[in-house]
Amino acid sequence: MPRAKIWGFLAVFLSAALFGLSIFSVFILNYHDFTIFNSVNLNELSTMTFYSVSIPLAAVAIFVLCTGFWIGWIILTIKVVPPMPEIVEKKDNSKIKAVFLCLITVSLAVLMIYGVFIRNFWALAVPALVISAVILGAVFWVGMAIITTRSTLVINKK
Amino acid sequence: MRVLILGYRGNPYCGGQGIYIYNLSRELAKLGVTVDVMVGPPYPDPLEEWATVYKIENLNIWSIKTKDIPGEKLARVFSPWNFVDYILTRLHMFPEMETFSFRAFFALEKILKHKRYDIIHDIQSLGWATVPMKGYGIPIVTTVHHPLTKDREADLQRNWGFWDKTTTILFYPLVMQGFVIRRVDRVITSFMEGVDELKKAFRIKKERVSVVYNGMDVDMFQNTGEPREENALLFVGNTEDTKKGLVYLFETMTLLPEYVTLTIVDDGPPKKLTAGDLIKKYNIGHRVKFTGKVSYEQLVSLYSRKTILVMSSLFEGFGLPAVEAMSCQTPVVVTTSGSLKEVVSPDCGILVPPQDPVAMKDAVMKLLKNKKMREKMGKNGRKWAVENFSWPVAAKNTLEVYKDVIKEYRSRR
Numbered sequence: 001m002p003r004a005k006i007w008g009f010l011a012v013f014l015s016a017a018l019f020g021l022s023i024f025s026v027f028i029l030n031y032h033d034f035t036i037f038n039s040v041n042l043n044e045l046s047t048m049t050f051y052s053v054s055i056p057l058a059a060v061a062i063f064v065l066c067t068g069f070w071i072g073w074i075i076l077t078i079k080v081v082p083p084m085p086e087i088v089e090k091k092d093n094s095k096i097k098a099v100f101l102c103l104i105t106v107s108l109a110v111l112m113i114y115g116v117f118i119r120n121f122w123a124l125a126v127p128a129l130v131i132s133a134v135i136l137g138a139v140f141w142v143g144m145a146i147i148t149t150r151s152t153l154v155i156n157k158k
Numbered sequence: 159m160r161v162l163i164l165g166y167r168g169n170p171y172c173g174g175q176g177i178y179i180y181n182l183s184r185e186l187a188k189l190g191v192t193v194d195v196m197v198g199p200p201y202p203d204p205l206e207e208w209a210t211v212y213k214i215e216n217l218n219i220w221s222i223k224t225k226d227i228p229g230e231k232l233a234r235v236f237s238p239w240n241f242v243d244y245i246l247t248r249l250h251m252f253p254e255m256e257t258f259s260f261r262a263f264f265a266l267e268k269i270l271k272h273k274r275y276d277i278i279h280d281i282q283s284l285g286w287a288t289v290p291m292k293g294y295g296i297p298i299v300t301t302v303h304h305p306l307t308k309d310r311e312a313d314l315q316r317n318w319g320f321w322d323k324t325t326t327i328l329f330y331p332l333v334m335q336g337f338v339i340r341r342v343d344r345v346i347t348s349f350m351e352g353v354d355e356l357k358k359a360f361r362i363k364k365e366r367v368s369v370v371y372n373g374m375d376v377d378m379f380q381n382t383g384e385p386r387e388e389n390a391l392l393f394v395g396n397t398e399d400t401k402k403g404l405v406y407l408f409e410t411m412t413l414l415p416e417y418v419t420l421t422i423v424d425d426g427p428p429k430k431l432t433a434g435d436l437i438k439k440y441n442i443g444h445r446v447k448f449t450g451k452v453s454y455e456q457l458v459s460l461y462s463r464k465t466i467l468v469m470s471s472l473f474e475g476f477g478l479p480a481v482e483a484m485s486c487q488t489p490v491v492v493t494t495s496g497s498l499k500e501v502v503s504p505d506c507g508i509l510v511p512p513q514d515p516v517a518m519k520d521a522v523m524k525l526l527k528n529k530k531m532r533e534k535m536g537k538n539g540r541k542w543a544v545e546n547f548s549w550p551v552a553a554k555n556t557l558e559v560y561k562d563v564i565k566e567y568r569s570r571r
Contacts, residue, residue: 004233011236071327078314094320138245142235145224149232 004146011143015136022132026125042119054116054124061127065109072101159560160192160274162266162296163209165281166216166258168195168202174303174372174478175281176202181373183209185553194275196265198258212269214261215240216254220247250325256334259285270294277560284338292341297567299344299559303372304352304475304496305359306330312400312473336360344563346556348372348476349497368559371501372476373552376544378454379485381536382462389415389526392464392488394423394457394479397433400472403493404433407470408440409515414522420446421464423457461486465532466525469493472512477501481547484539489532491521501547506539 042050075098115123163183169176180202183193187208195205196212205211217231217240227235235244239257246253262285280288280300292298310330317323339345339360345367347356353367395402411420426448427434437443452460461467467483467490474496481501483490490507492498499509508521525532545551 004229007233007236071324074327075320075323078311092318094323097320134245138241138248139236141224142232142244145227146229146232148225149227149229 008143008146011139012147015140015143019132019136019140022129026129042121042124045119050119057124057127057131058112058116060131061112062109065105065112068105069102069109072098072105076102159190159276159557159564161186161194161277161279161560162275163193163195163279163281164197164258164262164283165195166198166214166254166283166285167200168197169200174476176200178281178301178372180205181375181549182553182556185373185549186557188550189553189557191557194269194273196262198254198261212265214258214265216258216261217243218254219244220252220254224248250328252329252331255283255331256285256287258283259287259291263287263291266291266294276564279556279560280342284335284342286334286338288338289341297343297563299346299563300339300342301346301348302339302352302356303348304473305355306332306335307359308355308401308473308475316400332359343567344368344559346370346559349500351496351500352475355496368562370552370555370559371547372478372481373549374478374481374485374543374547376485376548379458379461379482379543381487381540382459384459384463386465387463388465389418390464390466391418391420391522392423392460392467392483393420393469394460394467394482395469395471397422397424397426397430401474403470403472403495403512405436406513406515406518407468408436408442408446410468410470410518410522411442411445412440413515413519416445418445418522418526420468421449421460422446423449423452423460425450457482458486461488464488466491466522467507468518468522469498470512470518471495471498474498474501480507481543484536485543485547487536487540489525489535489539491518491525493518503538503542506535506542 075094112123112127163179165175165179167175168179179195179197183195183205187193193209194212195202195209196214198214198216199218201213202211215234217227217234219227219231219235220243224232234240239261243253243257275296278291278296278298280298282300282302284300284302288298288300307330310326310332313326313329314323317326336359339356340362343366345356345362347353347367347369348371350369353364353369356362356367357364393404393407397404407420411418420442422433424430424433433448437446449456449460461483465488467479467488469477469480469490469492471477471493472495477492477496477498480490480492480498484502484506490502492502492507492509493512493514494509495512502509508525510517510521525535
């Protein structure tokens with residue numbers, strides 16, 4: 001088997017296993033009685049430990065949410081005159097969607113900051129899961145592409 | 159003087175950067191400057207005759223779907239910067255500039271163990287890592303032909319719907335460029351109005367911007383002596399670029415007599431659809447011809463044979479086709495947008511307001527009817543191009559900027 005394919009299989013299995021592990025540790029490990037919204041108490045952690053984990057995570061989450069808000073804001077405020085008549089004629093509801101994007105991102109950011117402030121477990125778990133999903137998803141996707149890509153052309157038997 | 163030129167793309171056949179790096183490094187070397195070039199792919203033609211080249215890796219995968227990435231590139235995705243590139247491209251960003259800057263930063267650290275530079279010249283990459291590069295104690299200048307805000311505006315004009323607009327906003331790294339450009343020692347732009355444009359887009363102080371006109375190969379772009387065609391207009395440029403204002407050129411064509419034809423040097427349908435759709439709409443298909451991609455020799459021949467070069471641009475950061483045409487003794491009809499009113503002297507062509515097809519029609523007709531005027535403008539154009547836009551002139555002026563920046567930098571320390 002070519003070395004690239006071995007890397008591909010390794011990437012797929014490793015990323016799937018790691019993501020499975022993060023799902024297991026976030027949703028199952030701590031909840032033998034399935035009362036998942038109550039049982040993890042971050043107040044037991046020392047303040048130093050809590051903030052050393054929560055600040056980087058919250059910073060990444062706020063950065064992503066700010067990017068979302070910024071996109072919505074630009075769509076709302078940018079003034080361009082479309083030179084193509086066919087574009088002017090089409091009904092474009094992107095400004096309405098941009099308003100929603102701004103509202104949603106601001107609400108999520110407020111919720112995130114409040115969650116960190118009251119030491120809610122999910123304020124940390126959700127961003128951590130999303131970041132893991134993006135990175136591990138990318139590794140998985142590249143691995144799949146490596147496995148399924150033919151490195152040479154099919155031999156023409158004729 | 160020892161100069162390090164940084165460019166995230168070095169293709170010498172398309173895209174201004176590669177051509178700029180190739181010619182500027184050659185002419186600077188002729189002026190006695192020791193030139194090193196650190197460049198990303200597509201790599202330039204061999205520069206080793208006059209410069210030391212350091213090649214920086216990049217997979218160039220931003221417009222390719224994962225399943226279409228060639229096997230040998232896929233296998234390299236898992237190296238750290240390639241993986242960053244991969245993730246950001248999947249999020250519709252264009253990370254080439256920022257990852258190039260980080261790669262260049264680390265490569266430079268190794269090079270500086272056995273070399274020193276008097277100045278670093280970044281060619282409009284303006285990646286995040288350009289800022290920590292200042293820690294190496296070398297002044298940094300950057301060339302920005304025009305702010306990317308102009309390109310983003312042009313793209314947003316063409317976009318329809320929320321998703322299209324979102325991906326356009328994500329694509330342009332304006333926050334990064336705005337942050338970095340305010341922290342380099344000097345910005346070089348290619349036209350006077352560019353100073354105001356840069357101030358407007360990135361809040362740069364005017365005294366930190368120098369104007370150096372771009373260069374072009376005046377030896378290559380010379381009239382071939384082939385007979386001129388009558389009533390034949392020429393347009394050179396990317397037909398998908400809204401900034402070129404093609405819609406106004408086509409409107410002009412509808413106002414001109416039927417015997418006036420237009421040749422477009424670019425691909426038409428099916429490769430590029432925008433211009434084709436507009437041509438259908440204005441019903442001028444029988445008068446418009448696309449050449450597709452042409453060699454330099456063919457381009458010089460076209461400039462030499464066609465009657466007038468037309469540019470209907472809404473914005474130009476330099477306007478290379480106008481200068482090339484003038485260098486081939488071809489009169490031009492251009493809009494006054496961006497750099498064009500500086501690049502085209504009124505005795506080499508006619509300037510008209512942008513988005514004004516009637517004014518453009520009048521200017522074209524005035525020239526088509528007057529052969530003597532065309533010949534006179536053609537000769538003036540050649541003289542103007544040689545005196546102002548040849549590469550030796552551009553390199554000499556760039557060197558003056560380097561000297562000024564180094565002097566200012568050393569006086570501060």
